[in-house]
Amino acid sequence: MKYFSLILLLILIFSCQEKEIIKDTINPEEVMDDLSIYQLPALWKTQDGQTIEFKDLKGKPLVVVMIYTACRTACPRLVADMRMIEEKVSGKKGKDIQYVLVSIDPKNDTPEKLKVFAKENGMEDQKWLFLQGTEDGVRDFANIMAVKYKQINPIDFSHSNIISVFDRRGVMKYQKEGLGLVGEEIVNKIVAVAKN
Amino acid sequence: MRKVFLLIAALFLINNASAQGGKMALVKGGNYTPLYGIGEQADVEVRDFYLEINPVTYAEFQEFVRNYSKWQKSKVTKLFADERYLSNWENDLTAPVALLDKPITMISWFAAKAYCECQGKRLPTVDEWEYAAMASTTKRDAREDSLYNASILRSYEQPRTFLKTVGQSDANYWGVKDMHGMVWEWTQDFNSIILTGESRNNGNTDASLFCAGGAIGAKDMMNYAAFMRYAMRSSLKANFSLTTLGFRCAKDVNHPLTLN
Numbered sequence: 338m339k340y341f342s343l344i345l346l347l348i349l350i351f352s353c354q355e356k357e358i359i360k361d362t363i364n365p366e367e368v369m370d371d372l373s374i375y376q377l378p379a380l381w382k383t384q385d386g387q388t389i390e391f392k393d394l395k396g397k398p399l400v401v402v403m404i405y406t407a408c409r410t411a412c413p414r415l416v417a418d419m420r421m422i423e424e425k426v427s428g429k430k431g432k433d434i435q436y437v438l439v440s441i442d443p444k445n446d447t448p449e450k451l452k453v454f455a456k457e458n459g460m461e462d463q464k465w466l467f468l469q470g471t472e473d474g475v476r477d478f479a480n481i482m483a484v485k486y487k488q489i490n491p492i493d494f495s496h497s498n499i500i501s502v503f504d505r506r507g508v509m510k511y512q513k514e515g516l517g518l519v520g521e522e523i524v525n526k527i528v529a530v531a532k533n
Numbered sequence: 534m535r536k537v538f539l540l541i542a543a544l545f546l547i548n549n550a551s552a553q554g555g556k557m558a559l560v561k562g563g564n565y566t567p568l569y570g571i572g573e574q575a576d577v578e579v580r581d582f583y584l585e586i587n588p589v590t591y592a593e594f595q596e597f598v599r600n601y602s603k604w605q606k607s608k609v610t611k612l613f614a615d616e617r618y619l620s621n622w623e624n625d626l627t628a629p630v631a632l633l634d635k636p637i638t639m640i641s642w643f644a645a646k647a648y649c650e651c652q653g654k655r656l657p658t659v660d661e662w663e664y665a666a667m668a669s670t671t672k673r674d675a676r677e678d679s680l681y682n683a684s685i686l687r688s689y690e691q692p693r694t695f696l697k698t699v700g701q702s703d704a705n706y707w708g709v710k711d712m713h714g715m716v717w718e719w720t721q722d723f724n725s726i727i728l729t730g731e732s733r734n735n736g737n738t739d740a741s742l743f744c745a746g747g748a749i750g751a752k753d754m755m756n757y758a759a760f761m762r763y764a765m766r767s768s769l770k771a772n773f774s775l776t777t778l779g780f781r782c783a784k785d786v787n788h789p790l791t792l793n
Contacts, residue, residue, distance in 0.1 A: 371610055371611035371612065372611050372612050373612065374612065376610055376612055377612075476721075476722070476724070477643075479724060480642060480643075480724055480770070480771035481612065481771070483724075483770050483771075484724070485724045485725060485726065485767075486724070486725060487722070487725035487726075
């Protein structure tokens with residue numbers, strides 16, 4: 338038992354160095370845009386229970402929003418905005434776009450809950466991807482997108498309402514802040530990004 | 534049994550000596566009312582935690598980037614730090630000599646977080662930071678003390694305090710120094726501060742649609758110094774590197790490295 342804690346301790350002490358070494362050896366010469374979110378090391382669970390990283394989405398334009406499934410105020414409108422964007426974009430032949438909904442409540446939003454949420458909202462097509470992260474991974478990702486959020490009681494969060502568009506290399510190209518403001522601008526941006 | 538214990542203790546010491554370990558003070562937890570409470574609930578419970586006595590210095594950060602090359606200024610991932618990151622350094626490995634005992638600034642949130650993690654520590658939360666910072670030299674909560682508040686506000690008026698040497702001010706009740714009057718500091722959840730920007734844009738509440746609407750929800754309208762800190766944090770993005778923004782690390786008391 339004591340030896341177990343010793344090993345655990347050793348892992349804790351050297352985990353940081355190890356992380357760096359592992360990263361350097363796995364990805365030595367791969368050229369990646371320096372602003373790409375593929376560089377984020379965090380692991381995510383999809384609504385189907387699969388484990389993925391952002392770099393697994395390589396090559397697809399991404400339209401990303403942060404929500405949580407217990408949300409009764411802003412998120413339903415954000416989700417509606419996403420659906421409206423998807424509709425308008427597909428009308429303009431914007432293809433192979435991945436729409437990503439990242440939960441800001443990773444404690445509660447399990448893959449099962451996300452799956453149910455997807456079904457309830459008619460978002461079962463493969464173009465819709467729901468992600469549950471770790472608390473640390475979610476905070477990192479929110480910080481990349483400049484999304485602010487705070488848990489205000491056991492169920493609710495306050496959060497900023499931002500939809501972000503990433504190109505095929507994972508580089509952010511456009512952000513839209515606010516609710517119910519789906520104009521042509523974001524749709525045109527997405528279509529333009531999808532053409533490249 | 535005893536040998537293993539000693540071995541662990543020795544490893545702990547080695548680790549602390551080899552890593553850039555800032556000395557820490559124990560901050561005893563308790564309930565406190567943050568300037569911006571969470572919802573209806575006014576009080577927040579802060580648990581016991583360790584907080585570094587001084588802000589991290591240029592010398593300490595220099596040792597960090599020597600050990601972790603990916604945080605050197607020419608190698609840092611642009612996603613994690615803007616172009617001002619360490620821009621006053623002579624090269625990747627050499628900080629300006631005159632600044633070695635000054636608080637490190639011009640570092641992003643991602644870099645500060647990585648620095649703490651590489652020592653088995655973390656950034657303090659906003660609540661922890663504010664809790665530790667409300668202590669004067671004699672009281673754990675000096676917010677009612679007008680002289681204490683006046684001294685903080687006066688320190689905000691001083692120019693170029695980021696060029697002061699760390700650790701020269703009096704320690705507060707917890708033994709922590711330079712919480713005020715030196716640099717702003719990164720906190721783990723700085724992005725949880727939601728003030729006027731969002732509430733105006735999203736129309737969540739009409740109450741925020743007038744000037745100074747950000748004060749709505751504040752628990753202590755007289756705490757101007759805290760208003761300034763919250764406003765500062767709410768204006769930040771995680772890749773920003775500012776001349777006046779540094780950090781220090783914190784640690785849970787129940788951390789496995791703590792030996793009782």
